[in-house]
Amino acid sequence: MAAFEGAANPSEAIESGYYVHAPGKLLVDNISNRIALRPSSSHLLLGGIGSGKTTQLLVACQQINEIEDIHAIYVDVSRYTDISKITTGVLTAITGLELAKLIKDSQDKNVIESIKLIRNLAHGYTTEYDPYDDFYDDGGQYIAVKGIIPKKTEGYGISLQLVETVSKLAKATFENYGNLVLLFDGLDRLDDAKAFMQVVYSDAKSISSSGIGVVLIGSLTAIYGDYHDTVDKSLDYLCYQPFFDVENDPEAYNFFEEIIQTRSSEDFIEEAAIKALIRFSGGVLRDFITLTQASIEETYLSGEDKVQEQQVLKAVDSIGRNQLLGISDNELKIIKQILKTRIFIPRTDEDLRLLVRRVILEYRYPKLRYAVHPAIKPLIQQILD
Secondary structure, eight states: OGGGOTTSOHHHHHHTTOOOOOSSSOHHHHHHHHHHHOTTOEEEEEEOTTSSHHHHHHHHHHHHHTSTTEEEEEEEGGGTSOGGGOOTTHHHHHHHHHHHHHTTTOOOHHHHHHHHHHHHHHHEEEEEOOTTOTTOOSOOSEEEEEOSSOSSSOOOOOOHHHHHHHHHHHHHHHHHHOEEEEEEEOGGGOOOHHHHHHHIIIIIHHHHTTTOEEEEEEOTHHHHSSOHHHHHHHOSEEEEEOBOOTTTOHHHHHHHHHHHHHHSOTTSBOHHHHHHHHHHHTTOHHHHHHHHHHHHHHHHHHTOSSBOHHHHHHHHHHHHHHHTTTOOHHHHHHHHHHHHHOOOOOOSHHHHHHHHTTSEEEEOSSSOEEEEOTTTHHHHHHHHO
16 A cells, blocks of 8 residues: 555655656657756756656656766755745855765765855854954854754845855866756745745856756746746756646556556546546646555445445545635635636636646646646535535
8 A cells, every 4th residue: 555655755666666657758758868968957847746746756866867978966955944935046046065075985084074055055154253353242152153054034135256156166066977957846835936046046047157057946936926037047957847638648548547557556546436536636746646645545444345336436426525614605606617618718816826736737748728626526516515
């Protein structure tokens, strides 16, 4: 059952052999091919929550590391700081820290000095000062200098000293590792669209100026909000990871079937149950894994030895109800309109919220269309009736 743990680390799934290459030309292939041609290029990977962006980023990191003279580093930004409190300069500081790890054993005095400086700039430090200096009036002997990576609510912009320090570390790292590419994960959890775009505009440029390639995962707000032009001007490439249209794309349906076959023993999940799992997942990878996990739990609780369609339907009802929590009356009107006309043009904040929460799903292949998530559609119809 651990193979279907929805909250599991995607890297563990890849290491366990559960990764299945999706049909067609994937973003991971496009990104790695472009970086092979332009190692210092910048990329923004967008997509709905649960569309498989993190998995794509991890696989891209592996593929890039197979390219001669290019070294890729995957970074989960949330391991450094609270995503909601991120500000300009943080990704640049993190880049410096990652470079410092690569050359931590250097005996070069200039490199050692730069490593010490980037750690101080990133995390802050205390320094001794003259208590008789009129500038300080608190009577102490030390002053705390805050770091760029915020521990609570504060942060700083990108200083020239930070940019120059990262550039020095980059030059020292290039000698041993060749071209460098950093892949930043987790920024799609940053709800503040303005803050996200400030980070993209400032940090992506700062890191690229040091000759380092950048791949960022971002929120849907970057293309549906007011900052689309900023993205186009700040980054070289914009990539989008849509959900899989398992209803209209046979290859997508087969892809989900292969995931089941890779992660479960033969005949453990009955054919009717597999069809229900794929259909009610809506082609959302995370929902597919979570729904399968919940169905297996329902099977164990019922005393059955195989997952049947009835267990899937119970899991769908439970997950669907949870997904609908917090839906407003106006949002219900939008959903009703989509069910009636099958037309949806995301324009308002409410429209965007429905997309981000996966109440409304966007598909781009075999054609662009929007649909109410199949797991909540029966519940929505009950409410509207």
